[in-house]
Amino acid sequence: MTDLRARITAALTRAHARTDALTDHPDTELIAQHSPLMSPLGWDLAHIGNQEDRWLVRAIGKLPGTTADSRSVPEIDGLYDAFAHPRASRPDLALLSPAQARDYVARVRARSWQVLAECDLGAADALTRNGFGFGMIAQHEQQHAETMLATHQLRAGAPLLSAPPAPSRGRPCAGEIAVPAGPFTMGAAELGITAEPWALDNERPAHTVDLAAFAIDADPVINAQYAEFIDDGGYRRPELWSARGWGHRAEAELTAPQFWRRDGDRWLRESFGRSAPIRGAEPVVHVCYFEAEAFASWAGKRLPTEAEWEKAARWDPAEGRSRRFPWGDEDPTPEHANLGQHHLGPAAVGAYPRGDSALGVRGLIGDVWEWTSSGFDPYPGFAAFPYREYSEVFFGGDFKVLRGGSFGTDEVACRGTFRNWDLPIRRQIFAGLRCARSI
Structure with a gap:
């Protein structure tokens, strides 16, 4: 299981780093809705943390053999339910502030790493077998990262992102x-x-x-x-x-x-x-x-x-x-x-x-x-x-x-x-x- 844990660690680390890079901007950028087609970046950030909280901390973290603190803030689940609120209406919700969202995500990640260290990846449970639940969350975060990248493309103003040019x-x-x-x-x-x-x-x-x-x-x-x-x-x-x-x-x-x-x-x-x-x-x-x-x-x-x-x-x-x-x-x-x-x-x-x-x-x-x-x-x-x-x-x-x-x-x-x-x-x-x- 060493190689599998290493693969999970790499996937989650890459996802976390990309989310941070896409949201490491002034609070005004995270609060603003740059297009009615898209959520505020701050909503995406907290939603990513909420999904990791639900599935890695609260679901896998409650399976036998894990001792991670699964206490959370489930009262925010409804705010970050993608089906409960259309994107255009999300700025009107009582969302976490950017600072609160960052703190929440950091706490969730810390608990998730403990869950990964302790859980049995060979267990019969379908959520943990072959690390599926961790892979699902890494994919979810990267899908939202691509959505946030599209938000950056739609925003007006001076560039916030940079990268080397693609091969010409x-x-x-x-x-x-x-x-x-x-x-x-x-x-x-x-x-x-x-x-x-x-x-x-x-x-x-x-x-x-x-x-x-x-x-x-x-x-x-x-x-x-x-x-x-x-x-x-x-x-x-x-x-x-x-x-x-x-x-x-x-x-x-x-x-x-x-x-x-x-x-x-x-x-x-x-x-x-x-x-x-x-x-x-x-x-x-x-x-x-x-x-x-x-x-x-x-x-x-x-x-x-x-x-x-x-x-x-x-x-x-x-x-x-x-x-x-x-x-x-x-x-x-x-x-x-x-x-x-x-x-x-x-x-x-x-x-x-x-x-x-x-x-x-x-x-x-x-x-x-x-x-x-x-x-x-x-x-x-x-x-x-x-x-x-x-x-x-x-x-x-x-x-x-x-x-x-x-x-x-x-x-x-x-x-x-x-x-x-x-x-x-x-x-x-x-x-x-x-x-x-x-x-």
């Missing part, structure tokens, strides 16, 4: 990759070399999906291609859009990706308080599902289904099996993908050759989330664990699945089976697209 040299776009017809294993396995002990309930169970042959772009759509779509009247041609998409385009007055603006004959993009010309070889980011759908139509293609995306990412025809990641079964490194907020934007396509899939598809992990055409639904045999509100309550709604992670996604919350979802109108998320077609 890659490889030219590589056209399409043909994916042969046939079955493959989709979803997270319980056992074996591809087992994902920290996979969340919506990724399970692994199951066989038989797909017809299709072609998928070797690279995500880049800014230069998207600018061509705009210049060809892409936002003025209703025939390229679905009826719902065209209605939303008109209502929201969409004319380009969010944060793009014209400057003479060039496009500029606002990114975390800085303005710079778009780089043509980078994946386009901050487009909604309807924009992605329209671009694919303009290109004479379509968006891939979720199953097609996963087969392109995981299927290894030489070995006849699904891999954990496009490049194989080993965890990501900085040479594989642009993950973990090491940069504040996508890299040029083809900048991570070690991340190519067995089929030759590139950039499937990191840089930008990729819209798929699939709705967010359960897999056959789905069972909610450890609570319905993580996945089950979202099934069957208006949500579309996104895959692959972004430059703002941590490796703990990104794998070949990981499923993200959002409403088709959302653009503040770090989302782009990749096209496919039937063959």
